[in-house]
Amino acid sequence: MSGYRGRAQRILNAASVKVGDRIKVEDAGRSYEGVLMPRTELGDPNHLVIKLPSGYNLGVKIGTSTKIRLLERGKPPKLSVPKLELKPDPSKPNVTIIGTGGTIASRVDYRTGAVFPAFTPEEIYSAVPELAELANVKVVEACNVFSEHMTPELWVKIGRAIAKEINGGASGVVVAHGTDTMGYTAAALSFMLKGLHRPVVLVGSQRSSDRPSSDAALNLISAVTVAGKSNIAEVCVVMHGSAEDDFCLIHRGTKVRKCHTSRRDTFMSINDIPIGKVSKRDVKLFRDDYKHASSKGKVEVDVKFEPKVALLKVTPGMPSSVIEGMLRAGDKGIVLEGTGLGHVPESLFNGIKRAVAKGVPVVMTSQCLWGRVDMKVYSTGRDLLQLGVIPGEDMLPETAYVKLMWVLAHAKGIEEVSKLMRTNLAGEITPRTRPDVFLKPVFTPNP
Amino acid sequence: MSGYRGRAQRILNAASVKVGDRIKVEDAGRSYEGVLMPRTELGDPNHLVIKLPSGYNLGVKIGTSTKIRLLERGKPPKLSVPKLELKPDPSKPNVTIIGTGGTIASRVDYRTGAVFPAFTPEEIYSAVPELAELANVKVVEACNVFSEHMTPELWVKIGRAIAKEINGGASGVVVAHGTDTMGYTAAALSFMLKGLHRPVVLVGSQRSSDRPSSDAALNLISAVTVAGKSNIAEVCVVMHGSAEDDFCLIHRGTKVRKCHTSRRDTFMSINDIPIGKVSKRDVKLFRDDYKHASSKGKVEVDVKFEPKVALLKVTPGMPSSVIEGMLRAGDKGIVLEGTGLGHVPESLFNGIKRAVAKGVPVVMTSQCLWGRVDMKVYSTGRDLLQLGVIPGEDMLPETAYVKLMWVLAHAKGIEEVSKLMRTNLAGEITPRTRPDVFLKPVFTPNP
Numbered sequence: 001m002s003g004y005r006g007r008a009q010r011i012l013n014a015a016s017v018k019v020g021d022r023i024k025v026e027d028a029g030r031s032y033e034g035v036l037m038p039r040t041e042l043g044d045p046n047h048l049v050i051k052l053p054s055g056y057n058l059g060v061k062i063g064t065s066t067k068i069r070l071l072e073r074g075k076p077p078k079l080s081v082p083k084l085e086l087k088p089d090p091s092k093p094n095v096t097i098i099g100t101g102g103t104i105a106s107r108v109d110y111r112t113g114a115v116f117p118a119f120t121p122e123e124i125y126s127a128v129p130e131l132a133e134l135a136n137v138k139v140v141e142a143c144n145v146f147s148e149h150m151t152p153e154l155w156v157k158i159g160r161a162i163a164k165e166i167n168g169g170a171s172g173v174v175v176a177h178g179t180d181t182m183g184y185t186a187a188a189l190s191f192m193l194k195g196l197h198r199p200v201v202l203v204g205s206q207r208s209s210d211r212p213s214s215d216a217a218l219n220l221i222s223a224v225t226v227a228g229k230s231n232i233a234e235v236c237v238v239m240h241g242s243a244e245d246d247f248c249l250i251h252r253g254t255k256v257r258k259c260h261t262s263r264r265d266t267f268m269s270i271n272d273i274p275i276g277k278v279s280k281r282d283v284k285l286f287r288d289d290y291k292h293a294s295s296k297g298k299v300e301v302d303v304k305f306e307p308k309v310a311l312l313k314v315t316p317g318m319p320s321s322v323i324e325g326m327l328r329a330g331d332k333g334i335v336l337e338g339t340g341l342g343h344v345p346e347s348l349f350n351g352i353k354r355a356v357a358k359g360v361p362v363v364m365t366s367q368c369l370w371g372r373v374d375m376k377v378y379s380t381g382r383d384l385l386q387l388g389v390i391p392g393e394d395m396l397p398e399t400a401y402v403k404l405m406w407v408l409a410h411a412k413g414i415e416e417v418s419k420l421m422r423t424n425l426a427g428e429i430t431p432r433t434r435p436d437v438f439l440k441p442v443f444t445p446n447p
Numbered sequence: 448m449s450g451y452r453g454r455a456q457r458i459l460n461a462a463s464v465k466v467g468d469r470i471k472v473e474d475a476g477r478s479y480e481g482v483l484m485p486r487t488e489l490g491d492p493n494h495l496v497i498k499l500p501s502g503y504n505l506g507v508k509i510g511t512s513t514k515i516r517l518l519e520r521g522k523p524p525k526l527s528v529p530k531l532e533l534k535p536d537p538s539k540p541n542v543t544i545i546g547t548g549g550t551i552a553s554r555v556d557y558r559t560g561a562v563f564p565a566f567t568p569e570e571i572y573s574a575v576p577e578l579a580e581l582a583n584v585k586v587v588e589a590c591n592v593f594s595e596h597m598t599p600e601l602w603v604k605i606g607r608a609i610a611k612e613i614n615g616g617a618s619g620v621v622v623a624h625g626t627d628t629m630g631y632t633a634a635a636l637s638f639m640l641k642g643l644h645r646p647v648v649l650v651g652s653q654r655s656s657d658r659p660s661s662d663a664a665l666n667l668i669s670a671v672t673v674a675g676k677s678n679i680a681e682v683c684v685v686m687h688g689s690a691e692d693d694f695c696l697i698h699r700g701t702k703v704r705k706c707h708t709s710r711r712d713t714f715m716s717i718n719d720i721p722i723g724k725v726s727k728r729d730v731k732l733f734r735d736d737y738k739h740a741s742s743k744g745k746v747e748v749d750v751k752f753e754p755k756v757a758l759l760k761v762t763p764g765m766p767s768s769v770i771e772g773m774l775r776a777g778d779k780g781i782v783l784e785g786t787g788l789g790h791v792p793e794s795l796f797n798g799i800k801r802a803v804a805k806g807v808p809v810v811m812t813s814q815c816l817w818g819r820v821d822m823k824v825y826s827t828g829r830d831l832l833q834l835g836v837i838p839g840e841d842m843l844p845e846t847a848y849v850k851l852m853w854v855l856a857h858a859k860g861i862e863e864v865s866k867l868m869r870t871n872l873a874g875e876i877t878p879r880t881r882p883d884v885f886l887k888p889v890f891t892p893n894p
Contacts, residue, residue, distance in 0.1 A: 441887075442886060
């Protein structure tokens with residue numbers, strides 16, 4: 001139940017240390033004291049988690065020279081896992097939760113603050129008992145990394161795991177994913193999954209699930225609700241819709257972005273409204289223009305991505321040598337995060353010319369994030385169109401970057417790249433931006 | 448009154464073409480037809496502006512092979528500029544408007560849609576008569592570029608022009624600046640102007656001032672109000688606070704960002720509340736923790752910037768070779784736009800190690816934009832701190848980038864760089880983020 005395995009398990013066993021003990025960890029001159037916590041990620045073998053006196057959990061990487069010393073024997077809480085009747089209920093949907101390394105669920109002993117990671121369906125039901133009312137849950141693991149270490153290769157592993165579950169009869173799939181790069185993965189899966197006829201829902205949590213303010217339970221319940229009960233046959237992200245623990249929003253996978261380092265309502269639909277919301281296990285849709293689910297179909301995983309694509313945020317006076325360096329490094333496509341309506345300094349024009357001459361497509365997005373690239377308004381935009389820059393419409397820069405990786409692996413020649421980049425493939429381009437998709441500050445001064 | 452000079456004036460004279468005429472412009476295979484408009488930017492000699500049949504104004508660059516042909520003689524409107532009494536009114540503040548290439552003001556003939564650019568105080572008063580009630584306005588030109596072409600060298604020219612005006616007795620200065628890179632320039636001026644004791648206000652417009660929806664007049668009136676009447680001795684940005692034409696917000700120069708490609712309320716204070724608002728020529732302050740103006744003082748312009756700094760937005764699986772390329776190119780500092788609380792993929796660790804070993808500081812910010820870097824929560828952050836990465840607190844990536852350029856030119860050694868980057872110098876770091884500085888969507892679904 002500690003969640004440790006591999007190297008971590010060995011070093012803990014050697015020091016006769018158990019979850020709940022107060023320990024000292026020393027390595028390369030650093031040392032930390034705290035209470036050994038159970039792992040909330042699925043079995044990463046190279047990290048310990050200790051709760052510092054400040055209350056924060058700290059992940060400590062275990063190296064070959066790491067030393068662990070027992071300071072005080074803890075009294076690990078005893079929680080009885082209620083034995084649940086887990087034979088599938090045919091009246092409920094079958095939902096598979098695919099683990100990727102993000103926190104899925106955990107059960108907190110409130111006296112000690114210790115956390116029990118939940119790996120098996122029994123444990124997940126026990127941590128979030130509401131799930132048993134919603135679905136027959138199955139848990140599989142596709143990979144096991146913090147989301148900042150997610151890679152295009154792992155996108156493919158996740159995509160294959162999703163297709164296997166859906167083609168195997170799952171009503172829907174929930175992908176538990178760290179929040180850092182969830183938007184990139186959601187975009188990648190959106191382009192990758194062909195013929196998707198069931199919901200695919202990415203979910204994560206912004207607060208470690210052993211903290212009272214955790215958003216994990218509501219997010220997980222809402223994600224399983226969308227995966228099991230909705231008819232949205234798209235890749236979406238389901239996360240808190242407000243700072244309260246009251247509802248989640250359903251964001252389209254190609255239009256969503258993490259916009260705050262720590263808030264629970266960090267994910268926002270950009271340049272489009274969300275598909276709907278989940279409140280009290282009820283899905284309310286804001287619109288009908290999503291792909292509707294069907295009971296029959298076969299998902300195919302189109303896994304080709306060209307990894308050598310660069311996303312370049314443009315800064316004042318940026319020299320062409322930056323782009324020339326990318327070309328030398330073998331980049332096959334460049335997404336610019338330009339200024340305003342889609343501009344760059346004249347000092348970049350030569351670099352762009354050279355890229356286009358080499359057959360390396362250059363796509364324009366805006367670092368404003370909100371709004372739409374329009375390169376016909378000012379002469380700088382006209383000049384860039386003339387150089388062959390492909391306007392990215394209202395695509396998020398991150399989505400355009402993932403899309404260009406996918407398009408480059410599928411298009412024959414730069415003309416087709418240009419056409420596909422300007423064609424809406426998976427909800428990433430909206431033909432016309434709604435006037436109400438911008439944001440207003442939470443802060444409102446007294447009048 | 449046409450606003451054309453230099454090459455533009457010569458080619459127009461040679462074709463016997465006047466403002467209001469319908470013309471055809473041909474160059475390198477491209478051709479445009481439309482009505483020749485007067486220039487609304489201050490005398491850029493290399494562009495013509497024509498109004499296309501769509502109603503959009505198009506700036507056309509004049510090359511050596513550009514040909515102009517008269518299609519139809521226009522009837523330029525005759526507007527009499529009312530002669531104003533322009534001897535300084537000693538009861539009013541003296542405000543200098545410094546032009547940089549952005550639209551300052553213009554006067555529209557509503558019958559034809561033709562625009563009269565306003566260069567002289569008479570013309571500006573005539574375009575926005577309210578200004579005469581607010582201040583004795585003087586107009587000078589620091590440079591003349593679209594803001595996407597702004598460079599660190601031009602920041603210095605603008606800074607020097609500001610200091611000259613304030614040290615010469617101006618109550619305040621308004622800098623008319625294109626919106627694309629206004630945030631970068633505002634940050635640069637914030638670090639550059641030492642001993643600032645009068646308001647410095649950047650202002651621009653999102654809509655070409657010949658369009659009925661232009662925000663230019665309200666922005667300009669509000670900016671002159673802040674420059675002339677407020678006691679905010681800081682660099683700030685004054686732009687529309689809502690989509691209506693009702694009020695402007697006063698943003699701190701180091702905390703402001705353009706967040707929408709086209710909306711009038713595009714500028715937002717990030718991770719802090721605005722300093723105040725301007726509505727009906729009245730300044731209302733939201734807070735008192737700004738630098739208060741004084742009637743005496745001397746501004747110094749500390750112009751040293753290290754231009755070889757890179758801003759790197761991190762993407763999944765990004766390889767260390769990207770950073771190695773920057774080091775080879777001679778970059779002296781790197782600002783990372785990491786994920787979440789300040790993370791990067793492990794694949795970048797080696798590159799970061801090499802940068803630090805070479806004495807190239809690496810500063811962490813977050814591509815979330817909102818929130819605060821906290822690298823002590825997860826092991827990836829701890830690892831990066833261990834590698835020597837400098838946490839950028841709640842600084843905007845763009846501001847951290849400009850600040851690192853300034854700090855590198857002033858600090859002796861990497862220890863001082865690290866200390867200065869973590870020290871609040873010009874309002875760029877707030878000690879604690881207010882809970883109400885995030886955003887909520889304008890879209891609100893029916894309940």
